[in-house]
Each structure stands twice: as C-alpha cells, then as structure tokens.
Amino acid sequence: MESIIKSLDSHYCNSLTSYSRRKTIPVKIGDVIIGGDNPIVVQSMTTVDTMDTQGSVDQCIRMIQSGCELIRITAPSIKEAENLRNIKAELRKLGYITPLVADIHFTPNAAEVAAGIVEKVRINPGNYADKKKFEVIEYTDASYQDELERIRERFLPLIKICKENGTAMRIGTNHGSLSDRIMSRYGDTPLGMVESALEFLRICADENYHEIVISMKSSNTQVMVQAYRLLVQKLDEGGFKPYPLHLGVTEAGEAEDGRIKSAVGIGTLLEDGLGDTVRVSLTEDPEFEAPVAKSLIDRYTQRSSHAVISEITDYPINPFEYTKRKSQEVFNFGDHNVPRVITDISRIDRITEKEMKAVGHFYLPELDKWKMNDQGCDFVYSGINPIPFMLPNGMKEIQNVSVWVHLKDQKNKYPLFSLDEYKAFQNFHSELNFLEITDGQIEEAIEVVQDRKDTVLILKTENTHAMPALRRAFVKLIQADCRIPVTVKVSYPDQAADQTMLYAATDVGGLLVDGLGDGIMLSLEKEGFHTRENVTEQIKLHNSVGFGVLQAARTRMSKTEYISCPSCGRTLFDLQETTAMIRKRTDHLKGVKIGIMGCIVNGPGEMADADYGYVGSGKGKITLYKGKEVVKRSVPSEKAVDELINIIREDGMWIEQESI
Structure with a gap:
C-alpha cells in the first residue's frame, strides 16, 4: 500500500x-x-x-x-x-x-x-x-x-x-x-x-x-x-x-x-x-x-x-484506490446513500400509469397498488409536463421551477432550477432542490450553494471530451471543500441503443469508479421528435442503462450480476444457453453475483468476485462453488442449476420470485 x-x-x-x-x-x-x-x-x-x-x-x-x-x-x-x-x-x-x-x-x-x-x-x-x-x-x-x-x-x-x-x-x-x-x-x-x-x-x-x-x-x-x-x-x-x-x-x-x-x-x-x-x-x-x-x-x-479544459495541476483524487468523494446528505442523496437514478420522462405529456412501467414501477388496478422491480427509478423528471396521479412511495417527481411554483401542495414535488433562476429565487423547497448547471458554471455555482443543505447539483457538459470536463468540475468542488451532492447528467442525439449504453457507461462510469457522483440522469433533451411509443422505449432504455452503469461501476448493486466468460475452445458446455437458463431462474436475486465459467481455467480464480460459481469440470459435469470454495463436484449438468439454487437457499440468500 x-x-x-x-x-x-x-x-x-x-x-x-x-x-x-x-x-x-x-x-x-x-x-x-x-x-x-x-x-x-x-x-x-x-x-x-x-x-x-x-x-x-x-x-x-x-x-x-x-x-x-x-x-x-x-x-x-x-x-x-x-x-x-x-x-x-x-x-x-x-x-x-x-x-x-x-x-x-x-x-x-x-x-x-x-x-x-x-x-x-x-x-x-x-x-x-x-x-x-x-x-x-x-x-x-x-x-x-x-x-x-x-x-x-x-x-x-x-x-x-x-x-x-x-x-x-x-x-x-x-x-x-x-x-x-x-x-x-x-x-x-x-x-x-x-x-x-x-x-x-x-x-x-x-x-x-x-x-x-x-x-x-x-x-x-x-x-x-x-x-x-x-x-x-x-x-x-x-x-x-x-x-x-x-x-x-x-x-x-x-x-x-x-x-x-x-x-x-x-x-x-x-x-x-x-x-x-x-x-x-x-x-x-x-x-x-x-x-x-x-x-x-x-x-x-x-x-x-475538443474544447479546452483547464489543466489539473493538483489532483486531489487517488487514481489507484477507490475513495468516494465526501458529500453531505441532502434528502436521500450524498454521504452514505447509494447513487440515485433520475429518469427523464419530460417528453411525454399527459403521462399515464401505463408508461410508468418504463421506469420500473407497475400499477396494479385490480389491487389499486404499485409494485416495483429492481430497476424502479428513484426520481422522474417531468419538466413542464407534471404527472397527474399519485406516485408510489418509492419514487419522487422533479419539475421545472416554473411549474412547481404554482402547485398548491409543493411538499411532495421537487423543483429544478437553472443557475439564474436559483440566484433570483426566495421560497425554496424545505428539503430538496435541484440546481442544473454546466461544467463551465461550476465556480459560480459553488459560491451560491456552498452553505446550502437543501440542494443537489445536476451537472452536465457540452464538451466532446465529456468525462474529463465533468471530472474537472468535481476537482473544483473538492478543492473548494464544497460537499454538495452531484448527479451527473448526460444526453446523446438519436443513436443506436448500443451507443447510448457505451457512451453513458464511459462518461458517467468513468467518474463513478473514482468515487465521483451521487446520481445519474440520462436526458431526452437531445432526442429528436418521436411517437409516444418510441419515447417510452427510449425512457425504458435510459432507466435501465442508469442502473446498469451504477452496478458496473460497483457503486449500487440493484440486480443479480453474472460474471460469465465469453467462451472459447476450452469450454465444456454451451455458455450462452446455460447463462440464459441460470439467469431465468435467478435474475430476481438483487445484488447476488454468480460466476458461470466454461472450464477450470476460468474457474475459481477468474470468478474471484462472485458469491457463487458454476464451472465446467468435464463433459456433462459441473463443479459448484461458494466463493472460492468447492461445495459440490461432478454434478450432472441437467441437475446443476437446481443444485446451485439449493446452495443459495441453504446460504439464506434465496428469495422467491414475485410475479408482476
């Protein structure tokens, strides 16, 4: 060390x-x-x-x-x-x-x-x-x-x-x-x-x-x-x-x-x-x-x-060890809280309970109640299109301050400000306000929010060198000892889903692995005009990617993780088919890591980060692990998934899957 x-x-x-x-x-x-x-x-x-x-x-x-x-x-x-x-x-x-x-x-x-x-x-x-x-x-x-x-x-x-x-x-x-x-x-x-x-x-x-x-x-x-x-x-x-x-x-x-x-x-x-x-x-x-x-x-x-970013001469972050940036707790952001997911639904007017499925919240009319899956977002941003029905307890709504200011009941909705709006405003929400800025406004924002205990920054950039530009803003926050929580916002023009996944994972994930960021938001602001169905699909993608980036960066484990090798000539079973079979049976186990390895080369060592392991040990034979320890050897492949589930159950990590 x-x-x-x-x-x-x-x-x-x-x-x-x-x-x-x-x-x-x-x-x-x-x-x-x-x-x-x-x-x-x-x-x-x-x-x-x-x-x-x-x-x-x-x-x-x-x-x-x-x-x-x-x-x-x-x-x-x-x-x-x-x-x-x-x-x-x-x-x-x-x-x-x-x-x-x-x-x-x-x-x-x-x-x-x-x-x-x-x-x-x-x-x-x-x-x-x-x-x-x-x-x-x-x-x-x-x-x-x-x-x-x-x-x-x-x-x-x-x-x-x-x-x-x-x-x-x-x-x-x-x-x-x-x-x-x-x-x-x-x-x-x-x-x-x-x-x-x-x-x-x-x-x-x-x-x-x-x-x-x-x-x-x-x-x-x-x-x-x-x-x-x-x-x-x-x-x-x-x-x-x-x-x-x-x-x-x-x-x-x-x-x-x-x-x-x-x-x-x-x-x-x-x-x-x-x-x-x-x-x-x-x-x-x-x-x-x-x-x-x-x-x-x-x-x-x-x-x-790319546009010039001011140099970092005194880097306050250890690039060789993970340390989360110190931030104060504001509502459920910052400090010890996991990073939050804000999903942008502002492009849908007259939203109904049906569209909320895209953000992981499901309304059951026959029971008149809501259920949430492992990708139920924490906040939705509705912009100037407020949601006309009562939201489930697990989700909150953010509105533009121009809409929020006219609400009769402002307590359960939260305002989002531009920097000029924030500086001119007086009657803030008592618990939680959002201030959206660009990386170029960070120094002015620090002066405004330095002593506030009720505000979360929404930080974005227009620089094509996005991650370093955002990182530079975080460095300024650290150097000023400004501990306001920060949600990173990214937005991309119309593009393939794969590109959205890769770009967001790079731009936000690169910050998270260094302990920078208390939330993620993928915005629709650069999207073109689409049908209602297309916008809903885009929202679903953004919501899913948000949770995926947090999990991949090891900052919020919200779903089962599969550490599966890409297969090679050594593999002793069909990895794609087996991974799909195991996922079908176990993907409701939040935060559990399961290693699926085709042979002993990718066995206990390569899945060192897994809680449980499924490793090919011979034709039609599987060895099952708990951590790095062998629990069962030479299990017939047709019984191996059931045996894996039994091990998880015996370990107290199994829960029954609920239907939604």
Missing part, C-alpha cells in the same frame, strides 16, 4: 484534461502494428474447439468480416498448438492474412510450439509457471528470489523461440488467477496484478526482448482501471519501455450488462489516452464483440479537437 501512495507523485496519463494518447513502442504482429502512432486495434477470440479446423476457420472469417483485426485461439495443450498450423494455412489459402494469437494457460510447452506457428502468444503470468492451490506461503527475500529464478528458467525457452521467429507476446495478468506467490506477498490487489506482470517483464528486458503487449484484466471495473493506471506508473518509475496496452474486462457477461460493464472499464482508460488494442468479452458469438469494441474506439478518432 505504501508504494501505491508514493506513486501519487507521478501521472498515469499524459493529461487529465486534454485528450492525448500515451505514446508506446510499436509492436509488430504479422501485418498489424499495435502501439506507436497506429490506430487502436480491435481483436476477439474464437469459441470453437481448436481441433475443429474447419469450424475454427469459418468462425475466424465471420470475425474478420465483423471488423476483427487480430484473432486469439486457445491452445490448452500441444495438440491444439500444433493444429494452429492447419487453421492458419487454411485461412491464408483463402486470402485471409489476419494475425493469429495463441492463448496459453498452464502449458509452457504448448506456448513454445505455438510461438513457432502464429504471430503472437498470450501467456498468463499467474499460471504459466505456477499451479494455484490457494495457499498462503511465508517467503523470505531469499526464498522469494529462488521462486523468481525458477520462473526465469521456465520462461527463457519461450523468449528464445519468440525472438528467433519474430513472434510477439502478450503478458496478460488476470485479477482472478494471481499465483499463490503473488497473493502471499501482495494480496488480491492491483499492485499484485502489476507485480505479476513485472516479474516476467524483467526477464524479457534482461534478454533484450521487447515485442510485448501487456494487459491487466479483472471482472471488477474498479480493480481493472486501477491496475492499468498503476501499471503505467510502475513502467515509467521502473525505467521500462512504454509497452502497448491491451484493454479488456474479463467475464463482462452478455447483452446490455456485458456492454455497459466493458465500457465502464475500457472507456474510462480510453478517455485518458490509455490503450492500444481492445477486446470486449461478451458471452455471445465472437463476431458480436468487434463492433462493440469499434464503437468504443471510434469516439476518439476526432477527440483531440
């Missing part, structure tokens, strides 16, 4: 306010170059059994056609490594020259074979020369050095082969598969992740081998972001070459959740100019991953022309 605190004297990126990509050394992988001045590269990984040559070739072609520029294929043993030659030959015969990467776990001999065939090998320093037994080992400095010498001997043959063949390497640390040696000395920390890679990098440097890309992956976005930042700082501090970075969030999951979680981690780093190649890991067919990665990357092609 001390070494992390010391490193605050250094920066982890070129600038916290001006978009500038970190300059790295170029690493050649076939005809693709990662790093240097080259564009960020999109990559993905096959899911077909590596011994199925034709199936692998067909899938590679689909991936290439979807925009994949680098393809990774698992090689769990020598026979799969050898078959990479056949896959590569077939692709080249068909005119496809996309470089191939061998993915290696536990098997150095397979890595050595693959390094003579493909353009790049990926090794995991946590299991390349170690077998994980979850043991705590007491090391002296001498005994620890002996371990490093053992690793050196095991690793040197691969370096030699890579140098002889011009083969590149990725040293890919995974949070969940740190070796017992690293865990014993550094713990389950970003520093441990970084040191795991540095052990191998020092050996490469001694051998003058530098065709290296590095990754620091985790399914926990806070840990992932902190580890990459710390890696950059430690590379600079240790005099290493500025190696390119491969960005990714492990086991992100599927559909909306997987996209949002990936964007919170990857997008946060891209905002600060970190990252030279991206892989989005979804529990979906791999050809769906490249377009998501490209959508994230494409935001930065013209980013350097």
Whole structure:
C-alpha cells in the first residue's frame, strides 16, 4: 500500500484534461502494428474447439468480416498448438492474412510450439509457471528470489523461440488467477496484478526482448482501471519501455450488462489516452464483440479537437484506490446513500400509469397498488409536463421551477432550477432542490450553494471530451471543500441503443469508479421528435442503462450480476444457453453475483468476485462453488442449476420470485 501512495507523485496519463494518447513502442504482429502512432486495434477470440479446423476457420472469417483485426485461439495443450498450423494455412489459402494469437494457460510447452506457428502468444503470468492451490506461503527475500529464478528458467525457452521467429507476446495478468506467490506477498490487489506482470517483464528486458503487449484484466471495473493506471506508473518509475496496452474486462457477461460493464472499464482508460488494442468479452458469438469494441474506439478518432479544459495541476483524487468523494446528505442523496437514478420522462405529456412501467414501477388496478422491480427509478423528471396521479412511495417527481411554483401542495414535488433562476429565487423547497448547471458554471455555482443543505447539483457538459470536463468540475468542488451532492447528467442525439449504453457507461462510469457522483440522469433533451411509443422505449432504455452503469461501476448493486466468460475452445458446455437458463431462474436475486465459467481455467480464480460459481469440470459435469470454495463436484449438468439454487437457499440468500 505504501508504494501505491508514493506513486501519487507521478501521472498515469499524459493529461487529465486534454485528450492525448500515451505514446508506446510499436509492436509488430504479422501485418498489424499495435502501439506507436497506429490506430487502436480491435481483436476477439474464437469459441470453437481448436481441433475443429474447419469450424475454427469459418468462425475466424465471420470475425474478420465483423471488423476483427487480430484473432486469439486457445491452445490448452500441444495438440491444439500444433493444429494452429492447419487453421492458419487454411485461412491464408483463402486470402485471409489476419494475425493469429495463441492463448496459453498452464502449458509452457504448448506456448513454445505455438510461438513457432502464429504471430503472437498470450501467456498468463499467474499460471504459466505456477499451479494455484490457494495457499498462503511465508517467503523470505531469499526464498522469494529462488521462486523468481525458477520462473526465469521456465520462461527463457519461450523468449528464445519468440525472438528467433519474430513472434510477439502478450503478458496478460488476470485479477482472478494471481499465483499463490503473488497473493502471499501482495494480496488480491492491483499492485499484485502489476507485480505479476513485472516479474516476467524483467526477464524479457534482461534478454533484450521487447515485442510485448501487456494487459491487466479483472471482472471488477474498479480493480481493472486501477491496475492499468498503476501499471503505467510502475513502467515509467521502473525505467521500462512504454509497452502497448491491451484493454479488456474479463467475464463482462452478455447483452446490455456485458456492454455497459466493458465500457465502464475500457472507456474510462480510453478517455485518458490509455490503450492500444481492445477486446470486449461478451458471452455471445465472437463476431458480436468487434463492433462493440469499434464503437468504443471510434469516439476518439476526432477527440483531440475538443474544447479546452483547464489543466489539473493538483489532483486531489487517488487514481489507484477507490475513495468516494465526501458529500453531505441532502434528502436521500450524498454521504452514505447509494447513487440515485433520475429518469427523464419530460417528453411525454399527459403521462399515464401505463408508461410508468418504463421506469420500473407497475400499477396494479385490480389491487389499486404499485409494485416495483429492481430497476424502479428513484426520481422522474417531468419538466413542464407534471404527472397527474399519485406516485408510489418509492419514487419522487422533479419539475421545472416554473411549474412547481404554482402547485398548491409543493411538499411532495421537487423543483429544478437553472443557475439564474436559483440566484433570483426566495421560497425554496424545505428539503430538496435541484440546481442544473454546466461544467463551465461550476465556480459560480459553488459560491451560491456552498452553505446550502437543501440542494443537489445536476451537472452536465457540452464538451466532446465529456468525462474529463465533468471530472474537472468535481476537482473544483473538492478543492473548494464544497460537499454538495452531484448527479451527473448526460444526453446523446438519436443513436443506436448500443451507443447510448457505451457512451453513458464511459462518461458517467468513468467518474463513478473514482468515487465521483451521487446520481445519474440520462436526458431526452437531445432526442429528436418521436411517437409516444418510441419515447417510452427510449425512457425504458435510459432507466435501465442508469442502473446498469451504477452496478458496473460497483457503486449500487440493484440486480443479480453474472460474471460469465465469453467462451472459447476450452469450454465444456454451451455458455450462452446455460447463462440464459441460470439467469431465468435467478435474475430476481438483487445484488447476488454468480460466476458461470466454461472450464477450470476460468474457474475459481477468474470468478474471484462472485458469491457463487458454476464451472465446467468435464463433459456433462459441473463443479459448484461458494466463493472460492468447492461445495459440490461432478454434478450432472441437467441437475446443476437446481443444485446451485439449493446452495443459495441453504446460504439464506434465496428469495422467491414475485410475479408482476
């Protein structure tokens, strides 16, 4: 911990306010170059059994056609490594020259074979020369050095082969598969992740081998972001070459959740100019991953022309550890409260109970009562279109002050002001008022609200470099010791749902992982004119994304989280089908984290953040975990979901699902 605190004297990126990509050394992988001045590269990984040559070739072609520029294929043993030659030959015969990467776990001999065939090998320093037994080992400095010498001997043959063949390497640390040696000395920390890679990098440097890309992956976005930042700082501090970075969030999951979680981690780093190649890991067919990665990357092609943001010379935030910004409690915002979700419904006039389903609240007329699901928003913003019926207790309404001021009963509605309106107003709500400002108005707003105990800021920006512009405003609040709660508001023009998910997750999630923000609001103000049905669908999307971003940033757990790997040739069951089956039975369990892993490589280590685990251990056999501990082995797959539910039930975490 001390070494992390010391490193605050250094920066982890070129600038916290001006978009500038970190300059790295170029690493050649076939005809693709990662790093240097080259564009960020999109990559993905096959899911077909590596011994199925034709199936692998067909899938590679689909991936290439979807925009994949680098393809990774698992090689769990020598026979799969050898078959990479056949896959590569077939692709080249068909005119496809996309470089191939061998993915290696536990098997150095397979890595050595693959390094003579493909353009790049990926090794995991946590299991390349170690077998994980979850043991705590007491090391002296001498005994620890002996371990490093053992690793050196095991690793040197691969370096030699890579140098002889011009083969590149990725040293890919995974949070969940740190070796017992690293865990014993550094713990389950970003520093441990970084040191795991540095052990191998020092050996490469001694051998003058530098065709290296590095990754620091985790399914926990806070840990992932902190580890990459710390890696950059430690590379600079240790005099290493500025190696390119491969960005990714492990086991992100599927559909909306997987996209949002990936964007919170990857997008946060891209905002600060970190990252030279991206892989989005979804529990979906791999050809769906490249377009998501490209959508994230494409935001930065013209980013350097953004409006100027004043520099941060004294950064009051520790970028390597999560600490929530200190804020006072106002109503249910700030201090110890979880971040709140405000959903904008202002584009619907004469709203009815029916439309409230879009924000997670359901009116049951036969019972004359409301029910709420796990995405029931905290507040709705109605603007100048007030809601004409009584709202459920779990939700409050925000109105423009021009409407609110004419209410007979102002107590249960809350006003929203512009800065000019706020400065001129006298009779505020006694408990809760909202002041909407841009980042450029932050200093004037601080003067107005510094001593107020009844106001929440709604902070937005028009700067295309949105996250850093908003972060700059937060820094001014911290430096002024202004502890007013802040809800971050973002708005996007008409665009695909995927883009809305990715952009909001980056712009707001990047703040949340640093402890900045007491709420989120996706606004309709930049939307075009739509039918009532289309607006309702957009509201539903915004509401869902709001909760998804908070969960992905680890700041509010409102629904079941699935830490599911993206599948590969090692997988022992249909991950997509199994994940869907488990989700159907368990997605009403708020805040429970379930890991769904296709094989032991992605087993207890990779799902380190999960409460319960479902791991393939053989054909038709499943091993079930509670945390990192095995509860049941070799469970027939047809009974495994029921057995998983029984474990959750016995643990007191099960609740019956209610119908709405």
